[in-house]
Amino acid sequence: MRLSHGFVPTLKETPSEAQIASHRLMLRAGLVRQTSAGIYAWLPLGLRVLRNIERIVREEQDIAGAQEILMPTIQPAELWRESGRYDDYGKEMLRIRDRHDRDMLYGPTNEEMVTDLFRQAVKSYRELPQILYHIQWKFRDEVRPRFGVMRGREFLMKDGYSFDLDQAGAVLSYRKMMLAYMRTFQRMGLKAIPMEADTGPIGGDLSHEFIILAPTGESQVYFDAAFEEMDYLSGAGGSSHEKPEDLDRFFKQMTTHYAATDEKHDAARWEQVAPTRRREGRGIEVGHIFYFGTRYTKAMNTTVTGPDGKLVHPEMGSYGIGVSRLVGAVIEAGHDDAGIIWPDSIAPYKAAIINLKIGDATCDGLCETLYAALNGNAVYDDRSDRAGAKFADADLMGHPWQVIVGPRGAAAGKVELKRRATGERSEVTPEEALARIG
Amino acid sequence: MRLSHGFVPTLKETPSEAQIASHRLMLRAGLVRQTSAGIYAWLPLGLRVLRNIERIVREEQDIAGAQEILMPTIQPAELWRESGRYDDYGKEMLRIRDRHDRDMLYGPTNEEMVTDLFRQAVKSYRELPQILYHIQWKFRDEVRPRFGVMRGREFLMKDGYSFDLDQAGAVLSYRKMMLAYMRTFQRMGLKAIPMEADTGPIGGDLSHEFIILAPTGESQVYFDAAFEEMDYLSGAGGSSHEKPEDLDRFFKQMTTHYAATDEKHDAARWEQVAPTRRREGRGIEVGHIFYFGTRYTKAMNTTVTGPDGKLVHPEMGSYGIGVSRLVGAVIEAGHDDAGIIWPDSIAPYKAAIINLKIGDATCDGLCETLYAALNGNAVYDDRSDRAGAKFADADLMGHPWQVIVGPRGAAAGKVELKRRATGERSEVTPEEALARIG
Numbered sequence: 001m002r003l004s005h006g007f008v009p010t011l012k013e014t015p016s017e018a019q020i021a022s023h024r025l026m027l028r029a030g031l032v033r034q035t036s037a038g039i040y041a042w043l044p045l046g047l048r049v050l051r052n053i054e055r056i057v058r059e060e061q062d063i064a065g066a067q068e069i070l071m072p073t074i075q076p077a078e079l080w081r082e083s084g085r086y087d088d089y090g091k092e093m094l095r096i097r098d099r100h101d102r103d104m105l106y107g108p109t110n111e112e113m114v115t116d117l118f119r120q121a122v123k124s125y126r127e128l129p130q131i132l133y134h135i136q137w138k139f140r141d142e143v144r145p146r147f148g149v150m151r152g153r154e155f156l157m158k159d160g161y162s163f164d165l166d167q168a169g170a171v172l173s174y175r176k177m178m179l180a181y182m183r184t185f186q187r188m189g190l191k192a193i194p195m196e197a198d199t200g201p202i203g204g205d206l207s208h209e210f211i212i213l214a215p216t217g218e219s220q221v222y223f224d225a226a227f228e229e230m231d232y233l234s235g236a237g238g239s240s241h242e243k244p245e246d247l248d249r250f251f252k253q254m255t256t257h258y259a260a261t262d263e264k265h266d267a268a269r270w271e272q273v274a275p276t277r278r279r280e281g282r283g284i285e286v287g288h289i290f291y292f293g294t295r296y297t298k299a300m301n302t303t304v305t306g307p308d309g310k311l312v313h314p315e316m317g318s319y320g321i322g323v324s325r326l327v328g329a330v331i332e333a334g335h336d337d338a339g340i341i342w343p344d345s346i347a348p349y350k351a352a353i354i355n356l357k358i359g360d361a362t363c364d365g366l367c368e369t370l371y372a373a374l375n376g377n378a379v380y381d382d383r384s385d386r387a388g389a390k391f392a393d394a395d396l397m398g399h400p401w402q403v404i405v406g407p408r409g410a411a412a413g414k415v416e417l418k419r420r421a422t423g424e425r426s427e428v429t430p431e432e433a434l435a436r437i438g
Numbered sequence: 439m440r441l442s443h444g445f446v447p448t449l450k451e452t453p454s455e456a457q458i459a460s461h462r463l464m465l466r467a468g469l470v471r472q473t474s475a476g477i478y479a480w481l482p483l484g485l486r487v488l489r490n491i492e493r494i495v496r497e498e499q500d501i502a503g504a505q506e507i508l509m510p511t512i513q514p515a516e517l518w519r520e521s522g523r524y525d526d527y528g529k530e531m532l533r534i535r536d537r538h539d540r541d542m543l544y545g546p547t548n549e550e551m552v553t554d555l556f557r558q559a560v561k562s563y564r565e566l567p568q569i570l571y572h573i574q575w576k577f578r579d580e581v582r583p584r585f586g587v588m589r590g591r592e593f594l595m596k597d598g599y600s601f602d603l604d605q606a607g608a609v610l611s612y613r614k615m616m617l618a619y620m621r622t623f624q625r626m627g628l629k630a631i632p633m634e635a636d637t638g639p640i641g642g643d644l645s646h647e648f649i650i651l652a653p654t655g656e657s658q659v660y661f662d663a664a665f666e667e668m669d670y671l672s673g674a675g676g677s678s679h680e681k682p683e684d685l686d687r688f689f690k691q692m693t694t695h696y697a698a699t700d701e702k703h704d705a706a707r708w709e710q711v712a713p714t715r716r717r718e719g720r721g722i723e724v725g726h727i728f729y730f731g732t733r734y735t736k737a738m739n740t741t742v743t744g745p746d747g748k749l750v751h752p753e754m755g756s757y758g759i760g761v762s763r764l765v766g767a768v769i770e771a772g773h774d775d776a777g778i779i780w781p782d783s784i785a786p787y788k789a790a791i792i793n794l795k796i797g798d799a800t801c802d803g804l805c806e807t808l809y810a811a812l813n814g815n816a817v818y819d820d821r822s823d824r825a826g827a828k829f830a831d832a833d834l835m836g837h838p839w840q841v842i843v844g845p846r847g848a849a850a851g852k853v854e855l856k857r858r859a860t861g862e863r864s865e866v867t868p869e870e871a872l873a874r875i876g
Contacts, residue, residue, distance in 0.1 A: 007505050007570060009559035033555055035510055036542065041555055042508040050508070067445050070480040070488070072473055072592045073511060073575055074532075074544070091537045094512075096544075099529045099579045104474065106512070106534075106544075117471055117479055121447035132445060137511055137575070141537045154510045 001349070001379045002371075003393075007044050008379075009033075010393050021216050022331035023148030025340050029397045031327070038145025038153035045397065046327065048348035050156065053326050054135055056187045056345065057158045064180040066131035066160050071113050073137055077103035079112040083299045094139045106139035111296050111318055114161040118314075119302040125165045128304065128314065129173055133160030135323060149328045150284075156324040163314040165306065167293070170315035174206065174291045175247040177319040178254060181210055181287050182232040184321065189343030190286075190333055193227045193259045197288065208254075210287035210321075211261065214333035217282030222265055224257035225277040284329045291317040334421075340398030341421050350377045351401040351437050352394040356387050362410040366430060370403055370415075373434050378403075395420065401437050403430075439787070439817045440809075441831075445482050446817075447471075448831050459654050460769035461586030463778050467835045469765070476583025476591035483835065484765065486786035488594065491764050492573055494625045494783065495596045502618040504569035504598050509551050511575055515541035517550040521737045532577045544577035549734050549756060552599045556752075557740040563603045566742065566752065567611055571598030573761060587766045588722075594762040601752040603744065605731070608753035612644065612729045613685040615757040616692060619648055619725050620670040622759065627781030628724075628771055631665045631697045635726065646692075648725035648759075649699065652771035655720030660703055662695035663715040722767045729755040772859075778836030779859050788815040789839040789875050790832040794825050800848040804868060808841055808853075811872050816841075833858065839875050841868075 001008075008030040017034075018024040026032050031046030042050055058068065074096065080086035094106040107113070114132055122130060135158045145153050162173035178194060185192035190212040197209040211221055230253065258273050260266060261283065270278070294313040297303070303311040322329075334341040342348070351374060355367045371380045379399065381390045394402050404416040409427065417433045418425045428436070439446075446468040455472075456462040464470050469484030480488055496506065512534065518524035532544040545551065552570055560568060573596045583591050600611035616632060623630035628650040635647040649659055668691065696711050698704060699721065708716070732751040734740070741749040760767075772779040780786070789812060793805045809818045817837065819828045832840050842854040847865065855871045856863045866874070 001505075005565060005568070007507065007559060007568060030559075033558060035551060035554070036512065036514045036540075039510045039512055041510060041551065043555075043559075044505050044507055047506060047508050067439075067482050068485060069445065069482060070485050072477045072479060074474065074477055074577065074592055076474040094534065094536065096532065096534050098532065099581065102474075113473060113479065116473070117481075120471060121445060121468075121481075127443060130443070130445060139512065143537065154512055 001044065003379055003381045004383045006379065008397075009043070010396060018148065020147050020150070020332070021335055022150060022328035025331055025335055025396070026148055026328065029340060032149065036153075038142055038151070040149055040152060040154075045348040049327050049330075049342070049346055050324060052346040052348075053188065053330075054156070054158075054323055057184055057321055057323060058135065060180045060184040060187070061133050061158070061160060063183075064131070064176045066133045066177075066180075068134065069117070069132050070134045070136060071107070071110050071117075073106055073139070074104050075107045075110075075113055077105055079116055080105065083112045083115075083296055085112070092140045092142065094141045107136075108138055108140045109318075109320075110134070110159055111161065111316075112300065115296045115300050115302055115316070118161075118163055119300065122163070122304055124305050125307055125312065129162060129164045129169055131160055131162045131173055131177070133158060133319070147328070149324045150332075152324065155322065158321040158323055160319040162317045162319070163297075164316075165304070165312060165314065167315055170291055170293070170317055171206075172244055172247060174289060174317050175251045177289055177317070178208065179232065179247065179250055181289070181319075181321065182230075182254075185210065185212060185286070186232050187345055188326065188330060189345060190330065191228065192286070193221070193223050193283070194254050195221070195259050195261055196255075196264065205293060206291040208289050209285050210289075211283035212286050212329055212333060213281045214284050214329065215282055216332045217284045219283055219285075220262040220265075221260070221281055221283040222262075222270055223259040223279050223281075224273050225279050226253075226257040227259060228279065284332060286326055286329050287319075287321040289317065289319045291315075335398070338392070339396035342398045342400060344400050347398070347400050349379050349399050350374065351379075351403055352397065352399045353378050353380045354387075354390050354394055354402060354404045355380070355382055356390075356404065356406040358382060358384050360407045360410070363405050363407055366410045366415070367405050370405070370430055370434070374437065401433075403433050403437075439482065441817055441819045442821050444817065446835075447481070448834060456586065458585050458588070458770070459773055460588060460766035463769055463773055463834070464586055464766065467778060470587065474591075476580055476589070478587055478590060478592075483786040487765050487768075487780070487784055488762060490784040490786075491626065491768075492594070492596075492761055495622055495759055495761060496573065498618045498622040498625070499571050499596070499598060501621075502569070502614045504571045504615075504618075506572065507555070507570050508572045508574060509545070509548050509555075511544055511577070512542050513545045513548075513551055515543055517554055518543065521550045521553075521734055523550070530578045530580065532579045545574075546576055546578045547756075547758075548572070548597055549599065549754075550738065553734045553738050553740055553754070556599075556601055557738065560601070560742055562743050563745055563750065567600060567602045567607055569598055569600045569611055569615070571596060571757070585766070587762045588770075590762065593760065596759040596761055598757040600755045600757070601735075602754075603742070603750060603752065605753055608729055608731070608755055609644075610682055610685060612727060612755050613689045615727055615755070616646065617670065617685065617688055619727070619757075619759065620668075620692075623648065623650060623724070624670050625783055626764065626768060627783060628768065629666065630724070631659070631661050631721070632692050633659070633697050633699055634693075634702065643731060644729040646727050647723050648727075649721035650724050650767055650771060651719045652722050652767065653720055654770045655722045657721055657723075658700040658703075659698070659719055659721040660700075660708055661697040661717050661719075662711050663717050664691075664695040665697060666717065722770060724764055724767050725757075725759040727755065727757045729753075773836070776830070777834035780836045780838060782838050785836070785838050787817050787837050788812065789817075789841055790835065790837045791816050791818045792825075792828050792832055792840060792842045793818070793820055794828075794842065794844040796820060796822050798845045798848070801843050801845055804848045804853070805843050808843070808868055808872070812875065839871075841871050841875075
């Protein structure tokens, strides 16, 4: 993207409505604009981050054996009457009446609809387990939307649903999803910890929320240092979804070590953690998983034929990740006074190319060569602004690398390469810069 | 995808509610399920097609220099009051009141919102032209939704908007988009023809709709054979977006030759087409582009500073492609009595692997090898059904290739390879099959 024509309206001033760092930085770096209270338009840089997060979520769901579908945003009220949740849900549900006066709603979640699709399609235990997920916009009519995309009204969520023949199967699906989530967050450069949670309005027996560590997080968290050392992507540590015994070991690891938010903090258990192993910090919830058994399959009369020919209500779980919320959460976890520091895996672009002297043939030529070589993975600051403004914008937008091209260096065949996260700078040839950016 | 556990609920019976081929086949092949009148859930196979179409649309928008953003589905009524369209739009607009009694709506299109984003961000003619697009769900509360995804209420659309300093610039943007559309449809294996159209509720001076040829199309079309011969993807024929003179030549080519739907058919002009060059057929509208000048920038008080320092209202155009509608349109253009015939570029999977003897070690082994080699690009029919049922489902789902693995062939190191479109079959080694599938 050439910044001279890119739709990246950066702001020099801090918008007064933004109370937290990610909200401020998303507005200032031109990632989003609010269009109504708690509703945002995603501009090119923000959308690229959102899509990168979505891609990682999708890949890990697919690896775990979940199948992607896409349910619509508008749902019929009758499904929610069938489950009994239509009246329970209160004012957070955006209720709509269509031109034929039918009661509809903008889906805040999809347990009912996915159960309806399942009961039409699956008839036999032989087709189980099924894990279905979608990545779709949801609406919750929060009374006071705030904190930008962290607590918006229209938000992008990955919600998945598992169907198993029995409880043992459902627990296995639950563990698979837990592992998929830990891998997902690790790939985004986040340190996530699953914490036991209340089951809340979805109902059920078992529930974990996933908290990522961020200095500006909304709640205080306490955890065992063990979580700092775990690696869910390498083969070690039970990262296979395939073998029940691996999942069993993984789940033990997740649930044996102490981890709690302040709401659930248990001083007596905390005392049992060795003092050198105690960690405290701030955290942000980015995912939540539930096992709730036959709550919906019974209410919605959903059965499959079991091995003995008898009808069985499948056991369900549901699994949510806040995709748009993660954009904010990643920024809360990675920023400094100058701006955003994107992890490489989800940065909008790998690098910013900063031309310090537009119109200088050597600078322009070298920048064009670098821009072409980076093949769509760079922003090129070709605006005729001062160097200082360009440096400030590059730091604000937070691309992992900056390639600074000035007339003196360019004449000598050198550029300056800066790593955003560390501030480390080095003078290198353009070829070296490209090799390091990768 | 292994069909034994894939969420692909094919139907043997033709659903009674489906009046047209694409609707019937999308239900029968398990691509979608209706969740309310005119609202559909996309199941795994259907979603893959939708995403493939979306990808081609996106790539061609990007090549043409358009920038992707993502506007929300829910819009504030006040923007539409500002443009004067809130009352005009009638009952097709899904009107919503939120918990604070604010008037909102589910966007049927985005001229107002994109103009609002533009006026906040762009201040100078130097930043022009801008072409912004998004691919987002829309809602139009059709009084009688029908024909499946071809005329649904919640539908996926790519809508783009251009902003130029003057009319000459706007016309150039219009032509760029016209070329992008012709390339887009050609990549999907469709024969598309732009036809002059009324400007309708968006208002404006210049408008074309894009009609694809399909034997079951909704309207009769008349066109010059020249359109059968054009190629928008090769270098020839003015396929560059870069040079105004190329775009000029391309636009002349598109508008000189006769092409009209029956509504606009002009017998006198048709007589002037050489009889051997006259073509008739049925067509389906899949896209529509408009140039409407300052209609919205004036109503919404949107200006940029011109080269002379004076404020100018930018000239706009808008450009729509029905992404979910295209799934139906592609099926209308490509099917036979047995089922769907997907073009290679948008097929859900490249190939179906049909195991004729589940449990036979040689068949099973060979199928697994092929499935692994096709690396996520095949469905593997590993169900314990009769061969006839498997053949019928493979034809119904319409993957471009079928690899049929039977015990006798497998023992001799051979498989049968069938091309869905032609019915052509050949006995080949597994390696040859993989090479031809590509």
